[in-house]
Amino acid sequence: MNRVVITGLGVVAPNGVGLDAFLKAIKNGTSGITFHQQLADLNFSCCIGGIPQISEEKKLEYLTPLQLRGFNSSGILYGCIAGIDAWKDAGLSVEADSELDVDSGTIFGTGTSGVEKFREAIYKLDDKQVKRLGSTVVVQTMASGISAFLGGILGLGNQVTTNSSACTTGTEAILMGYERIKNGQAKRMLVGSCSDDGPYIWGGFDAMRVMTYKHNDSPEKGSRPMSESASGFVPGAGAGALVLESLESALERNATIYAEVLGGNINSGGQRDGGTMTAPNAEAVQRCIKDAITNANISANDIDTINGHLTATSKDGLEIENWTKALHRKGDDFPYINSLKSMVGHCLAASGSIESVATILQLKEQFVFPNINCEDVHPEILELISKEKIITKSLKTDLNIAAKASFGFGDVNGCVIFKKYKK
Amino acid sequence: MTKDQLIAKLKTIVQPYIQDEDAFNNLSEETDFINDLKINSANLVDVILDVEDEFDIRIENDDMEKMISVRAAMDVVNEKLAAK
Numbered sequence: 001m002n003r004v005v006i007t008g009l010g011v012v013a014p015n016g017v018g019l020d021a022f023l024k025a026i027k028n029g030t031s032g033i034t035f036h037q038q039l040a041d042l043n044f045s046c047c048i049g050g051i052p053q054i055s056e057e058k059k060l061e062y063l064t065p066l067q068l069r070g071f072n073s074s075g076i077l078y079g080c081i082a083g084i085d086a087w088k089d090a091g092l093s094v095e096a097d098s099e100l101d102v103d104s105g106t107i108f109g110t111g112t113s114g115v116e117k118f119r120e121a122i123y124k125l126d127d128k129q130v131k132r133l134g135s136t137v138v139v140q141t142m143a144s145g146i147s148a149f150l151g152g153i154l155g156l157g158n159q160v161t162t163n164s165s166a167c168t169t170g171t172e173a174i175l176m177g178y179e180r181i182k183n184g185q186a187k188r189m190l191v192g193s194c195s196d197d198g199p200y201i202w203g204g205f206d207a208m209r210v211m212t213y214k215h216n217d218s219p220e221k222g223s224r225p226m227s228e229s230a231s232g233f234v235p236g237a238g239a240g241a242l243v244l245e246s247l248e249s250a251l252e253r254n255a256t257i258y259a260e261v262l263g264g265n266i267n268s269g270g271q272r273d274g275g276t277m278t279a280p281n282a283e284a285v286q287r288c289i290k291d292a293i294t295n296a297n298i299s300a301n302d303i304d305t306i307n308g309h310l311t312a313t314s315k316d317g318l319e320i321e322n323w324t325k326a327l328h329r330k331g332d333d334f335p336y337i338n339s340l341k342s343m344v345g346h347c348l349a350a351s352g353s354i355e356s357v358a359t360i361l362q363l364k365e366q367f368v369f370p371n372i373n374c375e376d377v378h379p380e381i382l383e384l385i386s387k388e389k390i391i392t393k394s395l396k397t398d399l400n401i402a403a404k405a406s407f408g409f410g411d412v413n414g415c416v417i418f419k420k421y422k423k
Numbered sequence: 424m425t426k427d428q429l430i431a432k433l434k435t436i437v438q439p440y441i442q443d444e445d446a447f448n449n450l451s452e453e454t455d456f457i458n459d460l461k462i463n464s465a466n467l468v469d470v471i472l473d474v475e476d477e478f479d480i481r482i483e484n485d486d487m488e489k490m491i492s493v494r495a496a497m498d499v500v501n502e503k504l505a506a507k
Binding site: 065066070132134135136 | 439440465466468469472
């Protein structure tokens with residue numbers, strides 16, 4: 001069995017595009033949430049969201065003018081930027097005419113692809129203009145559009161696929177790529193996930209009344225995981241990407257190693273025993289965390305910090321309870337815990353990968369990023385863990401092991417364990 | 424429209440899709456879209472759409488299949504313009 005390490009990172013987040021900007025933002029607790037007039041014009045209850053800022057010049061650094069003709073898929077754009085950045089960060093080359101790399105593949109997830117492009121196509125179709133769609137609709141709206149783009153840009157000859165498991169997608173992609181390298185089927189896997197921005201991807205959530213409508217005048221205060229005044233999540237978008245590599249290959253190449261993937265677990269609550277399409281089966285969540293710990297061959301006491309799912313809905317308290325039960329740790333004995341969503345909102349399918357990038361940066365830089373908007377921790381949560389574990393200012397501290405979990409619609413769970421790499 | 428004007432217009436239309444600069448610079452009536460200009464076959468439909476827009480004509484499936492070279496494209500465009 002191969003050991004698996006992380007040798008490259010890339011990120012497109014509402015509060016920072018590119019590793020340097022993102023690291024600075026999460027250290028400072030910078031919010032990427034802003035008001036969007038388009039949402040207000042469309043009568044959304046929640047008119048705030050997190051959208052990464054990408055200039056036209058920046059797009060041309062990643063996609064050719066031909067690829068950008070008729071291009072209207074923000075998720076694929078974010079995924080390509082994060083993926084290419086991660087690949088370069090790992091010291092690997094990006095050449096249009098490179099040799100086919102049979103040892104490298106990608107598992108790059110998404111929830112739905114090119115929803116704006118799809119809308120554009122539907123208008124044309126209904127106007128009986130099917131012949132006028134051109135060649136770009138399929139590749140931008142097929143779920144695997146993002147892995148298809150990245151596979152071609154990087155010349156990947158191993159598995160090239162897209163996974164989809166709602167808000168667990170990003171975390172699941174990491175674990176799927178990890179397994180493939182561990183089992184010796186690939187040397188390198190570019191793993192990650194992306195999500196479109198905008199009303200057509202967020203509308204369904206607004207209709208479910210799970211997004212906050214109380215902060216249209218105070219966008220940066222809107223995303224409040226673990227807070228007593230949390231009133232629903234704030235939608236976000238972007239992409240996160242990791243280059244996973246066998247330790248052997250990383251050492252051979254003398255690559256920078258950010259951290260090691262020790263293991264993890266993916267499961268489902270089967271929408272039984274309290275679990276539904278939209279609510280978690282608590283026992284399954286706890287089992288997912290416990291099995292991740294077993295799989296990583298560590299003890300629950302080894303975990304120094306947790307990056308939770310913690311969306312800022314009424315379920316945050318239940319998530320904390322699940323962690324305390326799964327780890328048998330509470331009060332002062334509980335690890336540090338944070339939620340990136342306080343700064344970037346809930347990036348949906350992209351959340352697991354963006355948040356994993358943040359978690360890995362914490363291990364590399366030895367700090368815990370702050371929970372912003374959590375000055376009023378929910379009393380339910382304070383009955384379970386002490387306030388000192390929910391830091392609100394960036395904290396320099398020694399970290400060895402971090403756990404990252406994501407939970408998604410369909411009652412699906414994922415938990416991955418990262419460890420600081422020591423030679 | 425003279426032959427040279429038509430070729431010049433077609434040259435501008437295909438430019439975004441070509442993958443062989445030399446063949447593009449030497450573009451003539453004899454130039455083949457796929458074999459010479461190395462246009463991705465999936466992009467041929469986009470070339471057709473751009474030709475439709477430029478000349479304000481509609482090109483049906485039968486004509487579309489023929490349009491794989493500069494000469495064939497010129498024939499189809501001239502025919503459609505004459506029928507207008």
